[in-house]
Amino acid sequence: MPRFAAIATLAATALISGCLPPPPGHFGSFVTSVTPDAYGQRLCRHLDLEDYSACLSEVLEYFEKPSPNDLPYGHHSNAGPIALVLDRRVYLGRYDGSPLVTSFHVTHGNQFCQGGYDAFAGSTDAILAVWCSDGRRGRADLTSALDGRNGIGLLELEDGTRAEIVFGYTALGQAEPYPYVHWTPPTD
Structure with missing residues (x-):
């Protein structure tokens, strides 16, 4: 029964988000x-042009390899790896999500960013409040892929800096080790 409810919720969200413009404050659809x-x-945009095409080819090759869909439902269906490309650096970590509470934590060397929302604590929108170890704050808006287990997003900091977000096992396999080995972010 829980699986049916999850599928029904995802279907309703897909229908609604396809028919209505995004609500105020959202960068895109749900x-x-x-x-x-x-x-x-999103994973390669931060690279110089000569490295961009090689990185993009590696990502596309990763998707061409057959991989089993053997992740069990439950905790893995709404949690997993996340990559944040901020200031030309790839931050890696984990997200945990549900319709009412979502959070993430990513690191690059000694630097980190984390964010979340909690409807039980008064959050009225699914926009994640974000704060980074360098003092910057902002917000992140995540968009799920149609499978509901992966997706993309955009982080916008108060100083105008924007960052790309990719999350889920299909896109990343796992955060450690980063699957796109030639583009593993060096630690500072």
Whole structure:
């Protein structure tokens, strides 16, 4: 029965988000079709042009390899790896999500960013409040892929800096080790 409820909720969200404009404060829709190319663009955009195409090819090759869909439902269906590309650096970590409470924590060397929302604590929107170890604050808006277990997002800090977000096992496999080995972020 819980699986049926999750599928019904996802279907309703997909229908609503496809028919209505995003609510105020959101960068995009709640659910969308995300292609391997879209994941690659977000994960590689920070690289110089000569490295961008090689990185994008590696991401697309990763998606071409057959991989079993053997992750069990339950905790893995709403938690997993996340990558945040901020200031030309890839921050890696984990997200945990549900419709009412979501959080993430990513690191790059000694630097980190984390964010979340909690409807039980008064959050009225699914926009994640974000704070980073360098003192910057902002907000992140996540969009789920149609499978509901992966997706993309955008982080916007108060100083105008923007960062790309990719999350889920399909896009990243796992955060450690980073699957795109040639583009593993060096620690500072």
